[in-house]
Structure formats: structure tokens, C-alpha cells
Amino acid sequence: xxxxxxxxxxxxxxxxxxxxxxxxxxxxxxxxxxxxxxxxxxxxxxxxxxxxxxxxxxxxxxxxxxxxxxxxxxxxxxxxxxxxxxxxxxxxxxxxxxxxxxxxxxxxxxxxxxxxxxxxxxxxxxxxxxxxxxxxxxxxxxxxxxxxxxxxxxxxxxxxxxxxxxxxxxxxxxxxxxxxxxxxxxxxxxxxxxxxxxxxxxxxxxxxxxxxxxxxxxxxxxxxxxxxxxxxxxxxxxxxxxxxxxxxxxxxxxxxxxxxxxxxxxxxxxxxx
Amino acid sequence: xxxxxxxxxxxxxxxxxxxxxxxxxxxxxxxxxxxxxxxxxxxxxxxxxxxxxxxxxxxxxxxxxxxxxxxxxxxxxxxxxxxxxxxxxxxxxxxxxxxxxxxxxxxxxxxxxxxxxxxxxxxxxxxxxxxxxxxxxxxxxxxxxxxxxxxxxxxxxxxxxxxxxxxxxxxxxxxxxxxxxxxxxxxxxxxxxxxxx
Numbered sequence: 522x523x524x525x526x527x528x529x530x531x532x533x534x535x536x537x538x539x540x541x542x543x544x545x546x547x548x549x550x551x552x553x554x555x556x557x558x559x560x561x562x563x564x565x566x567x568x569x570x571x572x573x574x575x576x577x578x579x580x581x582x583x584x585x586x587x588x589x590x591x592x593x594x595x596x597x598x599x600x601x602x603x604x605x606x607x608x609x610x611x612x613x614x615x616x617x618x619x620x621x622x623x624x625x626x627x628x629x630x631x632x633x634x635x636x637x638x639x640x641x642x643x644x645x646x647x648x649x650x651x652x653x654x655x656x657x658x659x660x661x662x663x664x665x666x667x668x669x670x671x672x673x674x675x676x677x678x679x680x681x682x683x684x685x686x687x688x689x690x691x692x693x694x695x696x697x698x699x700x701x702x703x704x705x706x707x708x709x710x711x712x713x714x715x716x717x718x719x720x721x722x723x724x725x726x727x728x729x730x731x732x733x734x735x736x737x738x739x740x741x742x743x744x745x746x747x748x749x750x751x752x753x754x755x756x757x758x759x760x761x762x763x764x765x766x767x768x769x770x771x772x773x774x775x776x777x778x779x780x781x782x783x784x785x786x787x788x789x790x791x792x793x794x
Numbered sequence: 795x796x797x798x799x800x801x802x803x804x805x806x807x808x809x810x811x812x813x814x815x816x817x818x819x820x821x822x823x824x825x826x827x828x829x830x831x832x833x834x835x836x837x838x839x840x841x842x843x844x845x846x847x848x849x850x851x852x853x854x855x856x857x858x859x860x861x862x863x864x865x866x867x868x869x870x871x872x873x874x875x876x877x878x879x880x881x882x883x884x885x886x887x888x889x890x891x892x893x894x895x896x897x898x899x900x901x902x903x904x905x906x907x908x909x910x911x912x913x914x915x916x917x918x919x920x921x922x923x924x925x926x927x928x929x930x931x932x933x934x935x936x937x938x939x940x941x942x943x944x945x946x947x948x949x950x951x952x953x954x955x956x957x958x959x960x961x962x963x964x965x966x967x968x969x970x971x972x973x974x975x976x977x978x979x980x981x982x983x984x985x986x987x988x989x990x991x
Contacts, residue, residue: 551882551884551890552884553882553883553884553892553910554882554890554894557882557892557906558894561894594894596894602840602878737893740863740879740890740892740893741892743884744864747864767893768876768878769860769862769863769876769879769891770863770891771862771863774864
């Protein structure tokens with residue numbers, strides 16, 4: 522349980538320092554969840570006071586990477602909300618198949634479970650060979666995991682269930698080899714992945730895609746930043762391209778909202794203009 | 795204007811196994827004109843089909859909504875924490891969601907919402923903790939109490955699963971301990987004492 526409740530003005534001090542000293546701008550992160558992350562950091566690292574955290578941030582550059590990793594949420598799972606993946610399988614992949622080359626972007630991909638899910642979907646639709654999946658995140662260390670393709674065995678049962686619900690017909694265990702506590706996924710899947718660090722707050726568009734995933738990242742941003750990021754996605758999507766958000770996210774407060782059409786009741790939008 | 799008439803702005807109710815009936819009863823007897831916001835957190839699996847919203851809707855004229863990120867907090871509404879997210883309040887007007895680690899294996903977690911609501915609404919909160927099998931909710935209810943809000947715990951004797959309310963009673967002295975069938979009416983008495991005596 523969190524034992525130290527950081528104060529609002531302390532949050533602003535931290536945000537200011539992170540921006541001034543290191544260029545990580547958390548100014549427009551939603552405050553309620555940011556506060557939880559800071560409190561969690563204090564608890565998990567057993568830091569007795571905000572003052573001490575602040576001191577370490579200002580004076581230990583090495584500590585910064587860890588702070589950024591902890592302030593951003595990296596919780597993810599394979600085929601999360603399986604019905605969305607089923608929808609993608611049935612309704613979106615056939616459209617992507619008509620392109621000579623498929624480019625997909627997973628923005629804020631954390632440790633890559635979702636990226637591997639997409640690779641599996643593409644592989645099963647016989648589209649992987651002509652696809653390139655860009656996987657980006659603010660944290661360099663989490664995207665390292667994507668290149669390794671190693672995930673904890675603890676979660677595989679849940680992932681397997683999700684896979685089946687997403688319309689998967691194969692034996693899921695055929696996609697990985699189990700070793701000790703880990704599952705190492707088929708290296709073919711990662712052969713079509715490109716990883717890079719990218720900060721949605723500060724970095725620009727770098728390519729045009731037919732499909733962008735950004736699931737449960739926008740929830741950590743306030744409406745101003747959400748709008749900015751959605752505009753970035755608009756700039757990064759080909760016309761008639763698809764944007765997939767988290768199950769309780771939406772575009773409605775963004776100024777690009779009228780360019781997109783929601784598909785069925787899914788959290789999938791198509792760029793119409 | 796009678797005393798206490800506009801004192802409470804939010805009623806936040808948390809429960810797990812065995813709490814649904816009590817929740818439905820609370821909502822079905824809720825005064826539709828009080829302007830109070832009801833927030834419901836039930837431990838639930840990540841199922842895509844939300845039967846819950848329909849169940850609550852059928853029992854009240856209040857508008858029932860499963861929360862989406864950055865939804866407005868509007869008076870006279872019943873808000874349900876969506877599956878697989880923690881529900882937070884940014885300020886008195888805005889909800890936000892959080893998909894971070896489960897707490898007591900739960901997402902949504904009752905503690906998370908109780909704490910968030912306590913922080914933003916302070917003494918204007920009534921927190922209610924119902925039947926359930928783990929300790930989620932006790933710390934949060936304690937925060938509501940510390941913030942000056944009113945706390946109600948279901949009488950463990952009347953709870954289908956008594957662990958959750960027992961934990962709360964052990965750790966804090968709630969303002970009221972009520973049996974399942976008494977909570978709804980008791981709540982109305984606290985909200986509008988002049989009307990419901």
C-alpha cells in the first residue's frame with residue numbers, strides 16, 4: 522500500500538525538474554494517474570519522502586531512466602480484449618491485404634506483447650512477409666524486450682485463452698519454446714519488427730502507416746495532450762488507414778475527430794479525410 | 795434550504811462477490827432529484843458484454859453509464875467502473891482511467907477509486923463497502939473517513955461473503971454498519987434528513 526501521499530505542488534516540482542533537466546515533459550500527463558505512479562515509486566523504492574526522491578532526480582542522472590520507466594505504465598498483455606483482435610482479423614486484415622506493402626505502428630508498445638500479437642495475426646493471414654511493424658515506446662529498456670521475444674511463462678495461459686477468443690485456430694504453444702520460466706517466441710515473428718524509442722509528447726511523425734495501435738496510452742494524458750497525439754496519428758496515417766485505441770478510450774475531444782469514422786461499436790476508427 | 799441538503803455530492807459504493815443485489819437496491823431507491831453522483835465499483839472479469847449497465851438502468855430513472863476515459867462527472871448519474879481499468883477522478887468534473895497493475899488481483903480496484911474520490915471531494919463523500927472476498931476497499935474507506943466523508947460498511951452477518959466488510963470494521967470504525975436490506979433507506983436518510991425522517 523502507498524504510505525506516502527505526494528502533494529500536488531510536489532508533483533509540479535517534479536514535473537518541472539524532469540522537463541528542465543532531462544527534457545521529459547510530463548506537464549500534460551493526467552494528474553490522478555501520475556500521482557499514483559509517483560506514490561508507487563516512493564513505496565516500491567522505499568523512498569521515505571518526496572524530498573529525497575526530488576534530490577535523487579536532480580542529482581543522479583542514472584536514476585532518471587528508472588524514474589521515467591516507473592512513471593509510465595508498461596502493463597500490457599497479448600491479445601488484450603481479444604474481440605478487437607478478432608475484428609482486426611476479420612475486417613481489417615483483408616483490407617490491408619490489398620496493399621503491396623503493409624506498415625503498422627504500435628505507439629507506446631511497452632514490452633511488446635501487443636506487437637507479437639499483431640505479428641501472429643499477420644502470419645496467420647499470410648501477410649507477415651510483406652509487412653513491417655514499427656514498435657515504439659518512450660522507454661528504451663522495454664523495447665529491448667521486443668528484440669529478445671521473451672515473455673514470462675506465468676502469463677501464457679491467459680494469452681493462450683485470449684488467442685483462441687481472437688479467432689486463433691492454431692496451437693498457440695507452437696509459437697514459442699518454453700525454457701525455465703520463460704517463453705521465447707518464434708524469431709520469424711520479430712523479423713518484421715522495427716523498434717525505436719519515440720516520445721509521443723515531443724517527437725514528430727516519422728512515417729505513414731495503414732494501421733496504428735495506441736491502446737491504453739492516451740488515458741495517461743490530459744485532453745490537451747490527447748489532442749496533440751491524435752493529431753500526430755492523423756499525420757501518420759494514410760487516408761483510409763485505421764486507428765485502434767483501448768476499450769474505454771475515444772477520440773471525441775480531439776479536433777481531428779471529424780476526420781475519422783468509428784467502425785461498428787469497436788474502438789477502431791478509419792481515417793476518411 | 796434545510797441543513798445538510800447539499801452536503802454530499804458523491805456516493806461511492808464498492809463490492810465484490812455477493813454485492814450486486816445490494817448495489818441494485820441502493821440505486822433503485824436513490825432519489826432522482828438529489829443531484830448526487832453515484833459511482834459503483836464491482837470486481838468483475840474483463841467481459842466485453844456489459845450486462846451490468848442494463849441491469850442498473852432497468853432499476854432507475856437516473857442515467858447509468860459505464861465510464862470512458864475523461865467522461866464528465868454529471869449530477870444525477872450513476873457511473874460504473876469499466877472492466878479491466880482502475881477508475882479515478884481528475885477533479886470534480888472529470889473521470890480518468892488507469893490500466894496499471896491489479897490491486898488485490900482486482901482491476902477495477904475499490905481502494906483506488908475510494909482514495910481518488912476522497913482526495914477530490916473530501917467531506918462531500920459517502921463511501922459504502924459491501925460483501926466480498928478480499929481486503930480491497932478498507933484502505934480506501936479509511937481515506938474517505940480521514941477526509942471527513944461518511945462511511946458505511948455492510949454488516950458482515952448479512953453479507954454473502956463477509957471478508958471484505960470484516961476487514962473494514964477491524965481497521966476503522968465506520969460511521970455506520972448496516973444490514974444489506976437497510977443500507978438503501980439509511981443512505982437516503984443521510985442524504986436528505988429533512989425529507990426522509
